[in-house]
Amino acid sequence: MTTEPFSAYFVEVMETEKDSFFANPFIRAMEAGEVYPDALLTYVQQDHRYLDRYLPLYERAYTALTKQPIGDLFGEDPEEYEAHNVLLDLAQTDDQSIQEGDYSNLPVTEAYLQHMEAAIDANPFVGLASLAACPFDYGYLAELMIQENLVTANNPFVGWVDYYRGVDWGLTKVTLDILDQEAQKVSPAIQEAALQAFLKSTKFENAFFAQAMEVVHD
Numbered sequence: 458m459t460t461e462p463f464s465a466y467f468v469e470v471m472e473t474e475k476d477s478f479f480a481n482p483f484i485r486a487m488e489a490g491e492v493y494p495d496a497l498l499t500y501v502q503q504d505h506r507y508l509d510r511y512l513p514l515y516e517r518a519y520t521a522l523t524k525q526p527i528g529d530l531f532g533e534d535p536e537e538y539e540a541h542n543v544l545l546d547l548a549q550t551d552d553q554s555i556q557e558g559d560y561s562n563l564p565v566t567e568a569y570l571q572h573m574e575a576a577i578d579a580n581p582f583v584g585l586a587s588l589a590a591c592p593f594d595y596g597y598l599a600e601l602m603i604q605e606n607l608v609t610a611n612n613p614f615v616g617w618v619d620y621y622r623g624v625d626w627g628l629t630k631v632t633l634d635i636l637d638q639e640a641q642k643v644s645p646a647i648q649e650a651a652l653q654a655f656l657k658s659t660k661f662e663n664a665f666f667a668q669a670m671e672v673v674h675d
């Protein structure tokens with residue numbers, strides 16, 4: 458056992474991966490305050506699908522590890538409508554198409570969800586680590602974007618960044634606390650598998666932004 462909490466590795470992963478997030482065309486457009494309506498709509502559609510499946514997966518891993526019901530852990534806006542609406546407003550569209558659901562999952566969306574599902578099936582600790590990237594990475598990136606003045610008050614995306622800077626910390630903290638506690642009960646091999654699952658999810662997070670931007674160039 459190491460003296461560092463298990464979740465400290467997640468910070469290390471993001472320190473390594475952050476440059477590739479900031480090279481991502483979707484993030485670069487955000488920093489530049491450039492609005493690509495098709496990319497934003499595609500992102501929100503895919504994210505709506507993603508969260509619909511993510512939330513039950515999270516609940517599965519959470520209850521398997523803690524033996525507790527999920528309660529109101531997801532808070533008041535589990536589908537993240539507030540954040541999505543910032544993007545839909547910028548794209549000058551309402552969310553009708555999203556609610557009607559007349560679109561399919563893009564490959565990264567599907568692959569990312571299947572990765573988390575398989576991780577939970579294999580082991581709930583590994584599963585929760587794979588699920589942790591979702592709140593952790595957004596919180597980390599949003600904080601950095603504000604701290605480093607990459608997105609400032611007059612940037613049209615500042616509301617989106619502010620949302621993830623604040624709201625996701627609740628779920629992040631609970632998730633990291635569980636992982637830090639459970640890490641002490643699992644083998645080094647399972648810890649390593651969990652770290653790899655988190656890294657893979659983080660790479661999917663980057664690809665998830667990128668796939669939305671690809672529609673602009675179609």
Ligand SMILES: Cc1ncc(CO)c(N)n1
Binds near residue numbers: 504507537662665
């Ligand atoms: C794909 C993805 N990752 C992370 C978040 C943040 O919850 C989100 N809404 N969507």
